[in-house]
Amino acid sequence: MIEIARRIGLEKVEAEFIGGQETAIKMFGLLGFGPLVRIPDYVKDMQALSHDYVLMGLELDTDEEYAGMG
Numbered sequence: 001m002i003e004i005a006r007r008i009g010l011e012k013v014e015a016e017f018i019g020g021q022e023t024a025i026k027m028f029g030l031l032g033f034g035p036l037v038r039i040p041d042y043v044k045d046m047q048a049l050s051h052d053y054v055l056m057g058l059e060l061d062t063d064e065e066y067a068g069m070g
Contacts, residue, residue: 001013002031002058002060005060006060006061010060011059011060012057012058012059012060013057013058013060014036014055014056014057014058015028015033015055015056015057015058016053016054016055016056017053017054017055017056018043018045018051018052018053018054019038019051019052019053019054020051021054025054025056028056029056031058032058033056033057033058034056034057034058035054035055035056036055036056036057037053037054037055038052038053038054038055039052039053040052
């Protein structure tokens with residue numbers, strides 16, 4: 001998906017998580033995503049338990065071959 005985003009000229013991509021998805025958050029960190037915001041106890045699950053809201057982002061280098069196309 002990151003490669004497709006680059007090819008179509010996107011400048012950044014974002015990923016949303018809830019606290020407790022730490023394995024996924026770590027994996028996205030290894031892919032280059034960095035933390036943008038973490039809001040404590042912002043989301044409730046189906047059992048009404050509160051979780052942090054986590055937003056991560058990745059700045060993309062535009063592939064020069066595809067820049068300006070679209």
